[in-house]
Amino acid sequence: MVGSPDFLTGRGQDQAPEFQELESPEGELHLRFYTPSGAEFALPATGIREVLSPSPDRITPVPNVSPLLLGTLNVRGRVVWVADLGQFLGDAAALNTDRPEISVIAIEDQDIMLGLAVDRILGMEWLDIENVQAATAVPDSVAPFLRGEWILDKEGGQSLRLLDQVSILRSARWAA
Numbered sequence: 001m002v003g004s005p006d007f008l009t010g011r012g013q014d015q016a017p018e019f020q021e022l023e024s025p026e027g028e029l030h031l032r033f034y035t036p037s038g039a040e041f042a043l044p045a046t047g048i049r050e051v052l053s054p055s056p057d058r059i060t061p062v063p064n065v066s067p068l069l070l071g072t073l074n075v076r077g078r079v080v081w082v083a084d085l086g087q088f089l090g091d092a093a094a095l096n097t098d099r100p101e102i103s104v105i106a107i108e109d110q111d112i113m114l115g116l117a118v119d120r121i122l123g124m125e126w127l128d129i130e131n132v133q134a135a136t137a138v139p140d141s142v143a144p145f146l147r148g149e150w151i152l153d154k155e156g157g158q159s160l161r162l163l164d165q166v167s168i169l170r171s172a173r174w175a176a
Helices: 165-169
Strands: 028-034 040-044 048-052 069-075 078-084 103-109 112-118 120-127 146-153 158-163
Touching (some): 028 103
Parallel strands (some): 078 112
Antiparallel strands (some): 048 103
16 A cells, blocks of 8 residues: 555654654663661662562561561562561661561572562662762671662762672571
8 A cells, every 4th residue: 555654664753752752761770779777779670570568467577597587478479588688788777667568679589589678669760880880988798799889979978889689699698
């Protein structure tokens, strides 16, 4: 047919202007969140299985395990350990579990899944991995689990630290 649009060309000349102006996001998708001490961190979206908000009574305490572990959580029939990420990274303050929901980031590598309980989740954001710098003034308890940091405010000294979920999952600290 003469004059019929060819949908396979991908040129998009017949698209509405608001769709033509959209640009592809720069960088990689990351989840930003806070630990109880107020430190801000990010995890790459590729290592996150899902984000959950269970009530504290859904996390079953387990006796005689590391104090870093809050207990286990049933995630669609799979038992997942839930850890206080802030305490794992050396925060003095324990996560406040006396609230209606606890933010849990389920990370996964190969067949290992772990729930990281955090204070507050900010959301997903595209961050340019090219701008990650070596982290400075990092406590020894955090250093093994960092890939680097983005400087958000040079004058205020505010940074966003990028965590490595594989080193967190494989850490010997869980056995302590």
